[in-house]
Amino acid sequence: MKISNRITAIVAGLCLALPVFAQQSGKDVYTKVCSTCHATGLAGSPRLGNGGDWAPRAAKGVASLYQSALNGTPKGMPAKGGHMTLPDAEVKAAVDYMLASVKDAVKAAKPEVEPKKEEPKKAEVKKEEPKKEEPRKAEAKPAPAPAPVAASASSSVVATEASAADINSFNRLLKPASKRNLPPPEDGIHDPSNDGTHALQPPLTAFSSLPKSMSGNRVNWVEAIGQKKINPRYDRNDPKAEPIVMDMNIVREVKGSMPDVVYPHKQHTEWLDCSNCHPAIFVPQKGANAISMAAILLGEKCGVCHGKVAFPVSECRNCHSKKKDIAKAPAPATAAK
Amino acid sequence: MEKFILKAGLLAVALVAGQGLVAQGAIAQESAATRLSAGKIDKDQLLFNMESVGKLLESSSAARQIESSKAPEAMARRDRAREIYKSARASFNAGDLEKANSQLAEVRAAFFEAVRLAAPEEVTAKKLEADYRARLDSVNALLGAYRRVASEKGSASKTVSETVAQIDKSVAEAARLAQSGKYKEGRTELDRAYLVAKAGISSLRSGDTLVRSLNFASKEEEYHYEIDRNDTHQMLIKVLVEEKRAGNPMLDQQVQGFVTKAKELRSAAESAAARRDHAQAVKLLEESTVELVRAIRNAGIYIPG
Amino acid sequence: MKILSKLRASIALAAVLILSAVMFVDINDAQAEYGDVVINNYSDGAGMRPVVFPHWFHRVRFRCKVCHADLGFKFQAGGNEINMVKIIDGQFCGACHNGDIAWSVENCNLCHSGKPNTPTQVHESTVQKLAQPSGAPKK
Numbered sequence: 062m063k064i065s066n067r068i069t070a071i072v073a074g075l076c077l078a079l080p081v082f083a084q085q086s087g088k089d090v091y092t093k094v095c096s097t098c099h100a101t102g103l104a105g106s107p108r109l110g111n112g113g114d115w116a117p118r119a120a121k122g123v124a125s126l127y128q129s130a131l132n133g134t135p136k137g138m139p140a141k142g143g144h145m146t147l148p149d150a151e152v153k154a155a156v157d158y159m160l161a162s163v164k165d166a167v168k169a170a171k172p173e174v175e176p177k178k179e180e181p182k183k184a185e186v187k188k189e190e191p192k193k194e195e196p197r198k199a200e201a202k203p204a205p206a207p208a209p210v211a212a213s214a215s216s217s218v219v220a221t222e223a224s225a226a227d228i229n230s231f232n233r234l235l236k237p238a239s240k241r242n243l244p245p246p247e248d249g250i251h252d253p254s255n256d257g258t259h260a261l262q263p264p265l266t267a268f269s270s271l272p273k274s275m276s277g278n279r280v281n282w283v284e285a286i287g288q289k290k291i292n293p294r295y296d297r298n299d300p301k302a303e304p305i306v307m308d309m310n311i312v313r314e315v316k317g318s319m320p321d322v323v324y325p326h327k328q329h330t331e332w333l334d335c336s337n338c339h340p341a342i343f344v345p346q347k348g349a350n351a352i353s354m355a356a357i358l359l360g361e362k363c364g365v366c367h368g369k370v371a372f373p374v375s376e377c378r379n380c381h382s383k384k385k386d387i388a389k390a391p392a393p394a395t396a397a398k
Numbered sequence: 399m400e401k402f403i404l405k406a407g408l409l410a411v412a413l414v415a416g417q418g419l420v421a422q423g424a425i426a427q428e429s430a431a432t433r434l435s436a437g438k439i440d441k442d443q444l445l446f447n448m449e450s451v452g453k454l455l456e457s458s459s460a461a462r463q464i465e466s467s468k469a470p471e472a473m474a475r476r477d478r479a480r481e482i483y484k485s486a487r488a489s490f491n492a493g494d495l496e497k498a499n500s501q502l503a504e505v506r507a508a509f510f511e512a513v514r515l516a517a518p519e520e521v522t523a524k525k526l527e528a529d530y531r532a533r534l535d536s537v538n539a540l541l542g543a544y545r546r547v548a549s550e551k552g553s554a555s556k557t558v559s560e561t562v563a564q565i566d567k568s569v570a571e572a573a574r575l576a577q578s579g580k581y582k583e584g585r586t587e588l589d590r591a592y593l594v595a596k597a598g599i600s601s602l603r604s605g606d607t608l609v610r611s612l613n614f615a616s617k618e619e620e621y622h623y624e625i626d627r628n629d630t631h632q633m634l635i636k637v638l639v640e641e642k643r644a645g646n647p648m649l650d651q652q653v654q655g656f657v658t659k660a661k662e663l664r665s666a667a668e669s670a671a672a673r674r675d676h677a678q679a680v681k682l683l684e685e686s687t688v689e690l691v692r693a694i695r696n697a698g699i700y701i702p703g
Numbered sequence: 704m705k706i707l708s709k710l711r712a713s714i715a716l717a718a719v720l721i722l723s724a725v726m727f728v729d730i731n732d733a734q735a736e737y738g739d740v741v742i743n744n745y746s747d748g749a750g751m752r753p754v755v756f757p758h759w760f761h762r763v764r765f766r767c768k769v770c771h772a773d774l775g776f777k778f779q780a781g782g783n784e785i786n787m788v789k790i791i792d793g794q795f796c797g798a799c800h801n802g803d804i805a806w807s808v809e810n811c812n813l814c815h816s817g818k819p820n821t822p823t824q825v826h827e828s829t830v831q832k833l834a835q836p837s838g839a840p841k842k
Contacts, residue, residue, distance in 0.1 A: 098597050105557040139604050242736060245755075250735030250817055250826055252752055256443045257812025260434035264736045264759055277737045278759050293766045297773055297798065304766065305596065309603045314612040316627065318702045334772035335596055336536035342778075345543040347608055353623075354630035358637065360830040365778050366767075368829030370738040370758045375638065377701065430813050431806030443812075450811055453750050459786040506809040510791050518792040525794055529775045637832055 085301070087158030090151050094142045094303065099159065106138065110162040119160060130156050147303060241279060242268060277372045283328050293332075306330045312383060313352070321383040439495045448490060448498075451505055455483060460513045467516040475512035479505050526581040533588045534569070540595035541565055547602050561598045565591045617676035621667075624683035628664055631690035632657075639697040649697060656693035660686045738762075739826040740780045741817050753817035774798050781823035 091099070091109070098106045107114035118126060130152050133140035141147050244263030246253040251261070264278070271290050274281035285291045296302035307330045313322040329338075339345045342365055350362070357364035357374055368374055455461060455476070464472045486501035541562065548558040568591035575584035614620040635657065643650040663686035670679040694701055738758035746753040761770070770776045774795065777783050783795060790797035790808055800808045808814075824831060 098601075102560070105554060133604070139600055245735075245816070248735040250739060250741060250821060251755055252816060252818045255752060255812050255816050256437065256440060257430070257434060257810065257814075258816045260430045260437065260813065261757075261816065262430060262760065264757075267760070267763060280759070282762065291763050293762065293764050294769060295766050297765070297769050297804070304768075305600070307600045307603065308605055310607040312607060312609040314610065316612060316623065320702070332767040334768035335540060335599075336533065336592070336772050337767065337778075339536060339543075340539035341532075341535070345539055346546065347610060353626035355626045355633060358630065358633045358829055358833060360828070364829065369825045370762075373829050429806055431810045434810060434813060447812070450751060450815075454787070454811075458749060459745065460788045460791060463788045503809065506811075510809065513788060513791045518788050521786075521788045522792050522794050525775060525789065532775070633833055637829060 085151050085154075087151070087154030087156070087161075090147065090155040091158050094147070095155050095159070098142075107159070109159055112163045115160065115163045119163070123156070123160070126156050126160070127153050274372065274376075276375050282371075283331075286331055304331050315381070318385065320378070320381040320385060322380050323383045324380070439499050441495060444490065444495055444499060444502075447502060448487065451483065451502055451509075455480060455505070455509060460509070460516075463518060463521060464512055464516040467520070469516050472512045472516035475508055475515060479508035479512060482508060523581070526585070527576075530572075530576055530581040530585045530588065533585055533592060534572070537565065537569060537588055537592050537595055540592070540599055544595055544598045544602070547599065551602060553602060561594060565594050565598075568594070617680060618671075621671055621676045621679050621683070624667075624680050624687070628660075628683055628687050628690070631687050631694070632660075634701070635690060635693060638699050639694060642697050652696050653693045656689045656696065660689035660693070663689065735826045737827045741821050741824050741826060742781055742785070743817070743821060743823045744781050744784065745786060746815065746817075747820060751811070752815040752819055753821050753823075754814045755817045756814070780825045 085093075096109070099109050102108040102111070102114065107118055118129075129138055131141060131149060141152050242264045243249075244265070245251040245258045245261040251258040253259075268278065268280050272281040272284040272288060273279055274284075282291075286293070294300055294302065295304045307326045309326040311324040311326075313324065315321055342362060343350050352362045354374070356362050357367065360368065363380075364374070372379065374380075461476075464476050482501055483505045486498050486505060489495075489501060490498040545558075545562065547553075568587055572584040572587035572591065575581075575587060614623065635653070639653060643653055663682050667679040667682035667686060670676075670682060691701060735755065736757060736759055740756040740758065741753050742756060743753035771778065775783075776795065785795045789795055790800070793801060796814070797808055799805045806813070
């Protein structure tokens, strides 16, 4: 008797202590995410409540519909509606909700035992290649991009990278620890004779639990989101709003042995909206933007953010991440030290 | 049996309470503001705050707004704020810091109310219009891109034209609202068009990789590219190497040697370009940049050439 | 005696070197957190301390889109012409610092916390370090 009482108490305590994660209903997910297209049939999507649209799709079975929603389809359905952070169960609930809207008009076929493999495979293949190009946001040491070239080139580069990282400890952009991330009353910009200054949170208190980086705030913000150490709001009022992420890479070739630049929309759309850059900073058209490092260093193009709020361009390999063919890359000369 | 019901009831209550806590974020949030108000009141700080609030009441942009609006309610509120300010001053002079501090807070609250009553739309309307125009630019840019990408990919024309039609409709509606001065509503309408355009492009472009290859139409173009590259490396020296140069005179001399050579090569290149000999200019610029790269490497920072 | 004068000489030399190093090294004592924006369009004129906006604190809580797309903040230090009227009316900072989402804007000294006469800038930005660009960039 006493044991079972204790168990009840513990469970009750846990319920009080831990937030009970309310799962979003299919209707909620539909309203927030799916309705953008499925309300009006945008891009040929099956409309809510329209039996004619859904009949051929429902005939393939609920399991296949789940796969389409989760993995996307080549016809235009983005995986999870573009909201990769949605749990699978919620996506399925939204599908159920949409099917329920036509259940009188259409009878969904019995769920198949094995989900159709063709559709998800097609979507995966399409995504595989661009993922190779995706730069890894390295934390401490920048990792070389997936190099299809011989190992000798990459290993020698890695060796010099290691020494470059040590050497960079004297770099102006890397101040010694005693001078970085100072609390507001000591940081030279805030007025220490102001009472408000002393009430402000010192940065290190917040940064101690976040993944580190070599420059800027010394915090790897992309990793911080990836590891769910922080979850900044996408909407001012709604803490649960999901970002609309687009996965599209743009490779810009550069002269010389410097690796090519790979610009990933994915990491940027986690934080930003299309309108932040388009068209004021970048024209959304291939060949329409003349970008040079000189411009970036002076605070234009990529330099509007990088070098001011996002990591500064001393982190070359974060962007210059696509190695050229070995035929073009000369053997790197080590620093005369 | 009863004991079981009791336990089940307890569990149910706990669940509900837990959800309630989640809903409200019930635990009082600590913040800079709470820390500030919890601190001891310092006389000098309070005096400074007094002065600041005085300025707020009389000479700030908000004060000017109240005066120019001539709204009677706003003026009345502001007078009320002035009264409380006078007594706050009195409390301060009498040495009652606590009272003065809380009265000061009242002054602020009353004054802010006055501002809200003073027709701030005159000041804030410009931003609404600017926001509307910015959003319109974005919608147009995305729409243009969508059309272009759709035709490039040969996407199903029916869906494309439907999407475009929907966006156009929203934009027209928004323009109609904007014309009658309703920029806020216009912006809301544009936001709808914007989401549709965003979703449209996402569905077309998701998973793609585009390559912008380096093709120069002429040597002259390549020359301009090389000038940028040369500029970049000069700036990189400033950004990466400056401090080390200052601390190490020998290094400074070495780097200066490279930099001087680079500058010579660059002026040679510029004169070659003036002669329209861009091929030669490009070659000289490449050499100049190599010198700058050497300078940076000499300082101990490895960058690829 | 010779040794002493040699010692003095070397001390003098060291002093000269240190002095010259100190003179040439840009002692940038302003070392606020990277990304802090000092806004001083009207503060000095109004007799208030300039505002220091900490990007890092807000980045932990909001994605860039919320302020820069939804609330209309331009990517430009000082370029938004923010003043107290707009804030009290709920634009710009006032959209959140209203007592609901964040503390209310009556806490003057939490924002107006910069050293007087600090010019508007994005602190520790690359552009700040390149105060004198060597050549105009091609756009």
